[in-house]
Structures are given as structure tokens and as C-alpha cells.
Amino acid sequence: MNALENILAHRSIRKYKADSIPENILTSILEAGIRAATTGNMQVYSIIATRDQEVKNQLLPLHFGQKMIAEAPVVLTFCADFNRFNQWCELRNAGPGYDNFLSFMTAAIDALLVAQNCVVAAEHYGLGTCYLGTTTYMSEKIIEVLNLPKGVVPITTVTIGYPNETPGLTDRLPLDAVVHYDKYNHFDATRIERLYAAKESSEEYQKFVSDSQVDNLAQVFTQKRYTKKDNVAFSKSLLAVLQKQGFMNNDLE
Amino acid sequence: MNALENILAHRSIRKYKADSIPENILTSILEAGIRAATTGNMQVYSIIATRDQEVKNQLLPLHFGQKMIAEAPVVLTFCADFNRFNQWCELRNAGPGYDNFLSFMTAAIDALLVAQNCVVAAEHYGLGTCYLGTTTYMSEKIIEVLNLPKGVVPITTVTIGYPNETPGLTDRLPLDAVVHYDKYNHFDATRIERLYAAKESSEEYQKFVSDSQVDNLAQVFTQKRYTKKDNVAFSKSLLAVLQKQGFMNNDLE
Numbered sequence: 001m002n003a004l005e006n007i008l009a010h011r012s013i014r015k016y017k018a019d020s021i022p023e024n025i026l027t028s029i030l031e032a033g034i035r036a037a038t039t040g041n042m043q044v045y046s047i048i049a050t051r052d053q054e055v056k057n058q059l060l061p062l063h064f065g066q067k068m069i070a071e072a073p074v075v076l077t078f079c080a081d082f083n084r085f086n087q088w089c090e091l092r093n094a095g096p097g098y099d100n101f102l103s104f105m106t107a108a109i110d111a112l113l114v115a116q117n118c119v120v121a122a123e124h125y126g127l128g129t130c131y132l133g134t135t136t137y138m139s140e141k142i143i144e145v146l147n148l149p150k151g152v153v154p155i156t157t158v159t160i161g162y163p164n165e166t167p168g169l170t171d172r173l174p175l176d177a178v179v180h181y182d183k184y185n186h187f188d189a190t191r192i193e194r195l196y197a198a199k200e201s202s203e204e205y206q207k208f209v210s211d212s213q214v215d216n217l218a219q220v221f222t223q224k225r226y227t228k229k230d231n232v233a234f235s236k237s238l239l240a241v242l243q244k245q246g247f248m249n250n251d252l253e
Numbered sequence: 254m255n256a257l258e259n260i261l262a263h264r265s266i267r268k269y270k271a272d273s274i275p276e277n278i279l280t281s282i283l284e285a286g287i288r289a290a291t292t293g294n295m296q297v298y299s300i301i302a303t304r305d306q307e308v309k310n311q312l313l314p315l316h317f318g319q320k321m322i323a324e325a326p327v328v329l330t331f332c333a334d335f336n337r338f339n340q341w342c343e344l345r346n347a348g349p350g351y352d353n354f355l356s357f358m359t360a361a362i363d364a365l366l367v368a369q370n371c372v373v374a375a376e377h378y379g380l381g382t383c384y385l386g387t388t389t390y391m392s393e394k395i396i397e398v399l400n401l402p403k404g405v406v407p408i409t410t411v412t413i414g415y416p417n418e419t420p421g422l423t424d425r426l427p428l429d430a431v432v433h434y435d436k437y438n439h440f441d442a443t444r445i446e447r448l449y450a451a452k453e454s455s456e457e458y459q460k461f462v463s464d465s466q467v468d469n470l471a472q473v474f475t476q477k478r479y480t481k482k483d484n485v486a487f488s489k490s491l492l493a494v495l496q497k498q499g500f501m502n503n504d505l506e
Contacts, residue, residue: 001255001256002254002255002256002259002377003254003255003256003259003260003373003374003376003377004281004285004374004377004378006255006256007256007285007288007289007370007373007374008284008285008288010288010289010290012290027428028257030428030432031261031428032257032260032261034425034426034428034431035260035261035263035425036260036263036369037263037265037372037382037383037384039384039386039479040386040474040478040479041423041424041425042474042479043425043426043430043431045431046431046432046433046437047431047432047433048433048434048435048436048437049432049433049434049435050434050435050436051434051435052435055435055436081431083440084430084431084440084445084448085474087440087442087445088445088448088449088471089471089474089475091442091445091446091471092468092469092470092471092472093468093469093471093472094469094471094472094474094475094476095475095481096475096481097475097479097480097481097482097484097485098479098481098484100481100484100485100488101488101491101492102389102390102484102485102487102488102491103479103484103488105361105389105408105491106386106389106479108358108361109365109386109389109408109409112362112365112366112369113365113368113369113372113384115366116289116365116366116369116370116373117260117369117373119290119366120256120260120369120370120373121256121257121260123256124255124256124257125257129290130290131290131292131366133292133293133359133362136355136358136359136362137355145436146436146437147436147437147439148437149437149439152437155358155362156362170294171294172287172288172294172296173287173296175280175283175284175287177296177337178287178296178298178299178300178334178337179283179299179300179302180299180300180301180302181301181302181303181304182301182302182303182304182305182308183301183303183308183398183399183400184299184301184399184400184401184402184405186400186402187336187337187340189340189344192337192340192341192344193344195337195341196341215345215346216345216346216347217345218341218342218344218345218346218347219345219346219347221293221295221338221342221347222342222347222348222349222350223347225293226292226293226295226350226351226356227350228348228349228350228351228353228505229350229505231350231351231353231355231356232350232353232355232503232504232505234355235353235354235355235356235503236503238354238355238358239354239503250485250488250489250492251485252481252482252485
């Protein structure tokens with residue numbers, strides 16, 4: 001399968017067989033990960049590859065009990081990481097100036113490009129993967145469990161294992177919902193209606209709406225799945241984590 | 254070439270032939286991009302595909318004059334984007350609660366996974382790519398040029414075109430510099446010395462050091478390439494952009 005076919009076949013896999021991932025395959029996936037572009041070749045990221053069942057069990061409630069955390073043979077936590085780089089700078093009498101928000105974003109970008117490379121590589125080996133958004137929600141406690149030092153913030157988590165389900169492709173909006181040529185092509189109500197028509201009329205999503213006892217699909221998101229109340233609480237905790245991990249010193253001393 | 258070989262062959266390409274990218278190939282790359290995992294299938298990102306020479310010329314100084322912006326046939330700007338999603342929610346009487354920092358991070362993560370998928374797909378077609386970190390530095394002015402509405406923040410930029418150079422693979426630190434098994438494996442000075450030894454002794458980097466008139470490679474980064482002064486200035490402007498684009502309302506009204 002070539003890279004394009006590989007990417008087009010992506011499904012999130014949430015159920016895994018008990019089989020472990022051979023060491024050489026895991027290493028190959030990680031080696032592919034770190035070929036991703038990185039700012040100034042600083043590699044300001046880290047990958048925590050958790051296989052130990054006890055550590056996975058500690059992570060499980062932090063990921064809201066999503067059971068692939070406990071069941072997948074490998075849980076990869078991708079982190080923005082200036083810790084190693086800063087330690088090197090300090091050993092070399094080079095005062096690191098990376099305790100600020102821009103540097104956090106630089107490191108988060110690095111980490112996410114590596115994550116997606118790892119996902120494509122894992123799927124090349126017939127493995128299934130699933131991203132967990134809970135990582136940014138619960139970063140403070142994930143830092144405790146994984147023993148992450150100052151300068152390190154977990155950004156996303158990917159579970160990997162041999163698939164024990166065969167879901168269909170997930171729908172996507174028409175390409176022109178997300179692609180704009182040259183400059184941004186602003187939306188009016190007619191265009192929004194057209195872009196969301198297929199999604200809103202699908203049986204799968206109509207079931208979401210009736211199960212959630214709301215009026216429409218948008219309300220499933222705003223009232224049930226991604227509420228303002230949760231987002232605000234998680235925003236506060238994530239900003240506190242950036243402060244604590246040393247990324248919010250945005251003034252020159 | 255399979256997906257793994259594709260990923261392992263990655264080089265950043267900064268010099269392009271004049272050839273344009275056929276429409277069907279660009280579309281295929283973007284279609285591959287949007288197969289990336291996205292939080293709750295909300296697709297809270299957008300891709301600005303700029304081909305117009307005048308717009309590219311306007312972007313050029315914002316990317317510090319890096320000439321691949323003007324010379325690449327296509328410049329892709331990947332954005333965190335809650336604008337379309339919010340407009341849909343508002344049309345459906347579903348009050349969106351996405352004007353906060355957590356939602357910005359959710360959208361930025363979405364955008365970056367799509368970006369890396371596009372890069373892998375572009376390379377599948379024999380195209381070369383280059384990420385530009387200047388996007389987060391100069392986001393305020395990029396927003397003006399690309400006419401990005403509230404709810405949209407540019408995160409990274411990728412130039413794409415047919416390669417007109419054949420650089421070698423870029424070095425990477427040993428895998429154990431960035432991979433930690435189970436939990437974080439803290440560094441001591443001996444380990445840092447070992448991890449950076451090959452890089453520091455390479456001729457290419459030694460030339461960096463002498464050209465920069467500093468004592469060592471770490472100082473090239475801290476004193477020349479990514480200085481505290483710049484990072485602090487860019488942190489302030491990026492945080493101001495998040496505020497202006499509507500992502501820093503972290504209190505429940």
C-alpha cells in the first residue's frame with residue numbers, strides 16, 4: 001500500500017486484540033515519527049511509550065475511562081518538551097530563552113507532527129490507532145503519573161494495537177468547507193446549510209440527536225459533548241499547567 | 254513506495270522548479286489531509302491554499318523573506334478554525350462555547366495533524382515541502398493578508414512544489430533522546446553529553462558555530478537563531494492574537 005492509500009484508509013480504532021507489538025515494529029514506528037520536520041532541528045518534543053499495565057491503569061481515569069488506554073498494548077503520549085534542550089543549553093553556558101508561550105507552541109507543533117507520522121507508520125504495519133483529546137483536559141494529572149519535569153507538557157495521546165474491529169470510514173465535510181483558495185472565503189448561511197446538509201441528514205447523526213434528547217446535531221456538541229462549562233474549566237487548568245511547567249514567563253527580565 | 258519508506262525519505266525542500274502543481278494532485282493532497290483524525294469529527298481547522306503570486310508576495314515579508322514563499326507554486330497555511338463551526342452552531346440555536354484557550358488548542362491540534370498528512374501525501378507525489386515556523390511569530394499580519402475572521406488563527410505554513418535541490422537526510426538525535434518508556438526517564442549531564450556528542454562533532458554544525466562567532470552549538474540557538482528577546486516579543490503578539498481572534502474568554506459569563 002502506498003502512502004496515499006495508507007492515509008485514505010485511516011480509521012480510528014478503539015478495540016484491540018490482546019497481542020503485543022513486537023519491539024522492532026514499535027521502534028520502527030518511533031524512528032518514522034522522528035523523521036517529521038522539527039523547528040530548527042531542535043526536536044523539542046518527547047514521546048512517552050507506555051506499555052506497563054500499572055501505568056496504563058493510572059492513566060485510564062485521566063482519559064475519562066476510555067478503555068483503549070488500558071487495553072491497547074502501547075499508549076503513546078506526545079509532549080511539548082524543552083526540558084532536554086534547556087539542560088543541554090545550560091551545560092553549554094547558553095542561557096535558554098524558552099520559558100514562554102511562543103516556545104510552548106513551537107514545541108507543541110513539533111510534537112504533533114511526530115504524532116501524525118507515528119500514526120501513519122503504525123497503520124503501515126496494520127496497527128490501529130486512536131487519538132485522545134483528553135490529554136489537554138487532564139494534563140496536570142498526566143504530568144504526575146508520567147513524572148514529567150518542568151518544560152514538558154503532554155499534548156496528545158495515541159493508543160496503538162492490532163485492530164479488533166473494522167469500522168467504516170468516518171464522514172467528512174465537503175472539501176470546500178475547510179479549503180480556501182488564496183485567501184479566506186467567508187461563509188454565509190446558505191453555504192453553511194449546504195456544507196452540513198449531508199451530515200445532518202445521515203441516520204447515524206440523527207440517532208445521536210435523538211439519543212441526546214436535543215433538537216439538532218449542533219446541540220449535541222454544544223450541550224453534551226463539548227460544553228462551554230467543560231471548555232472553560234479545562235482552559236483554566238491547561239493555562240495553569242503552562243505556568244507551572246515554565247512556559248508563561250512572557251517578559252524579559 | 255510504501256508509507257514507511259515515504260516518511261523515512263522526508264527532506265525539507267526549499268528550492269522549487271517553476272512547474273505548477275496539477276489541480277487534481279493538489280486536490281488529492283488536500284483530500285488526504287482531511288482524513289486525519291479530528292476532535293469529535295468537528296474538523297475545526299482550515300487550509301488556505303495560496304497560489305496567487307500577489308498574495309504570496311504579500312506573505313513573503315511576514316515569513317521573513319524566506320523565498321520559498323514566493324517561489325513555491327502553492328503555499329498552504331493551516332489554521333485553527335472555529336469560525337465555520339460557530340456559525341453552524343449559531344444557525345442551529347446551539348450556543349457555541351469555544352471562545353477559550355482549550356478550544357484554541359483543540360483546533361490547533363486538528364490543524365497540525367492535517368498538515369502532516371498533507372506533507373506525507375505531497376511527498377507521495379514526488380513533491381517537496383517545507384514547514385515555516387514564522388507563522389506563529391507573525392500571525393497578526395498573516396491574518397490581515399489572508400483575511401482570516403475571528404475564530405481563526407494560522408498555526409503553520411507549508412510550501413509545496415517540485416524539488417529543485419536534493420539535500421541529504423537531516424541528522425536526528427538518538428531515539429532515546431526523545432523516547433521514554435512507561436514514564437519520563439530524567440536526564441543527567443552524562444546522558445546529555447552522550448546524546449549531543451554526534452551532533453556537536455559534525456562538521457556541518459561546527460561550521461554553524463564558527464560562522465556565528467559563538468562558543469558552541471547551543472549558543473547558536475540561544476544567541477542567534479531563537480533568542481529570548483524574539484521569543485518573548487512573539488509570545489506577546491501571539492497571545493494578543495488569541496485574544497483578538499476570540500480564544501481567551503476563559504470565564505463563564
